[in-house]
Amino acid sequence: MQEKVISLKGVQDYYPDHFGQCYGCGRLNEFGHQLKTNWDSDETVTFFTSKHFHTAIPGFVYGGLLASIMDCHGTGSAALALARAHGIELEEYNAPRCVTASLKIDYKKPTPIDTLLEIRGIIREIKGRKVVVEARLIANGEICVTGEIIAVQVSDDVGK
Numbered sequence: 001m002q003e004k005v006i007s008l009k010g011v012q013d014y015y016p017d018h019f020g021q022c023y024g025c026g027r028l029n030e031f032g033h034q035l036k037t038n039w040d041s042d043e044t045v046t047f048f049t050s051k052h053f054h055t056a057i058p059g060f061v062y063g064g065l066l067a068s069i070m071d072c073h074g075t076g077s078a079a080l081a082l083a084r085a086h087g088i089e090l091e092e093y094n095a096p097r098c099v100t101a102s103l104k105i106d107y108k109k110p111t112p113i114d115t116l117l118e119i120r121g122i123i124r125e126i127k128g129r130k131v132v133v134e135a136r137l138i139a140n141g142e143i144c145v146t147g148e149i150i151a152v153q154v155s156d157d158v159g160k
Helices: 063-085
Strands: 038-040 043-049 097-107 116-127 130-139 142-154
Touching: 038 063, 043 063, 063 097, 063 116, 063 130, 063 142
Parallel strands: none
Antiparallel strands: 038 043, 043 116, 097 142, 116 130, 130 142
16 A cells, blocks of 8 residues: 655645634644645645544544544635635745635545545636535545535635
8 A cells, every 4th residue: 555645734834824723724723633735736635644532433433523624625725726726836824715615525434533534625616716626535545525615715804
């Protein structure tokens, strides 16, 4: 099995400080998931390792957590897509910031606990401030969750 390379930095590390508190991806939220979303060719990718306390039923991850990481991967993917579309070279604190307008999740099979989860996104549409992301969550090579995230870019002044 091929080893997964997990980037130390993701688009979330380029959000301004006032956008760094997100529970799912905020670099300044020490209790959050600390997701790091990056490009992998034409798809986006992030990794998350579930822990024993993320249990729904013995051996499997709580569905709300899965929705949470799909959600934050979707907004990170949208930020990457907008940056690419507008020719923005990411540097400290210039990344576009998106929030979720819609989240649709389909649970395909139970997701095993204590496992490296790979979340991948495909950008389906960019229209103005709106980005549509199709996502899938993979555990041990199997798709466990799919979803669609509609994200909308917010103004840099939001949250200041």
